[in-house]
Amino acid sequence: VRQTYSEPHKIDFWLWVPFITPNMMRKITGLTAVFILLATFVQAAKKPRKIDFVKEIQPILEYNCVGCHREGFAKESGGAYRMDVKELAFKGRREGTGVKPGDHESSTVWEFMTLPMDDELVMPPKEKSQRPTKEEIELVALWIDQGASWPEGLQLKPKKKIMKGEDEAKIVAVIHDKIMASHKEISESSMKPYKNRITGTLVDYEMMPIKGGTFLMG
Numbered sequence: 001v002r003q004t005y006s007e008p009h010k011i012d013f014w015l016w017v018p019f020i021t022p023n024m025m026r027k028i029t030g031l032t033a034v035f036i037l038l039a040t041f042v043q044a045a046k047k048p049r050k051i052d053f054v055k056e057i058q059p060i061l062e063y064n065c066v067g068c069h070r071e072g073f074a075k076e077s078g079g080a081y082r083m084d085v086k087e088l089a090f091k092g093r094r095e096g097t098g099v100k101p102g103d104h105e106s107s108t109v110w111e112f113m114t115l116p117m118d119d120e121l122v123m124p125p126k127e128k129s130q131r132p133t134k135e136e137i138e139l140v141a142l143w144i145d146q147g148a149s150w151p152e153g154l155q156l157k158p159k160k161k162i163m164k165g166e167d168e169a170k171i172v173a174v175i176h177d178k179i180m181a182s183h184k185e186i187s188e189s190s191m192k193p194y195k196n197r198i199t200g201t202l203v204d205y206e207m208m209p210i211k212g213g214t215f216l217m218g
Contacts, residue, residue, distance in 0.1 A: 051143040053150055059159070060136045061089075064124050065109075067158040083109070084157070086150040104144035113137050130161050 051057065061083055067073075069083040081098065082088040092098030092108050100106045112123035113132060124131055132140070143149075191209035198205065 048142055048146075051139060051146055051149075053143065054154075056139055057143050058154075058156060060132055060140060062156050062159040063161050064130065064132045064136075066156045067160075068124075070156070070158060085155050086152075089150075090148070099144060099148050101148040102145060104141040107144050110137070110141050110144060113140065 065083045069081055071082060071084055081093045083098070088098075089109070090097070090099040090101075096108045096111075097106060098109050104110045109123075112121055114137060115122040117126045188209075188211075193206065193208035195204060195206050197203065
């Protein structure tokens with residue numbers, strides 16, 4: 001901008017505007033679109049996804065909590081607090097609100113899951129073999145913060161986690177040892193053919209001893 005003072009109280013302004021060609025405008029427009037798109041992706045990445053109660057939270061509660069905190073079992077296990085129905089799970093007990101929608105830090109369900117293992121209030125109790133993982137506890141916190149949706153009328157049922165395949169060999173070994181400990185070796189002369197009927201049916205079957213040794217299948 002150039003300012004001239006040729007006369008008293010008179011000012012002339014010269015504004016220098018850069019010349020923009022159509023090709024330059026297209027490039028600027030394209031860059032602007034890219035920046036807007038990147039900003040949209042960043043904003044979407046910051047926003048957590050909506051937690052699905054049935055698919056993600058229900059299994060966590062059924063595997064880790066409802067086994068003791070349910071109808072007909074809560075008082076017997078010393079945990080009168082029930083988690084199998086929404087109303088009672090949210091209400092909590094004297095320790096505080098079980099589930100406070102929008103505030104996981106004020107919800108005892110989340111609080112007790114995160115207590116040290118030597119705390120007497122830690123849930124599930126330290127003597128339990130199965131516990132929620134760190135990722136599962138984080139899901140519970142996010143679910144509560146998102147409003148703790150729970151389908152109306154849905155009652156949770158206790159479930160047990162299926163042991164991983166790597167433990168199958170140990171299970172088979174334990175079963176084999178128990179069978180061998182409870183059965184004595186039987187002499188060949190005492191093995192006799194016999195007939196029997198499948199309980200509750202009219203189906204008969206026959207059993208006969210087969211001498212051990214090498215044989216071909218098929």
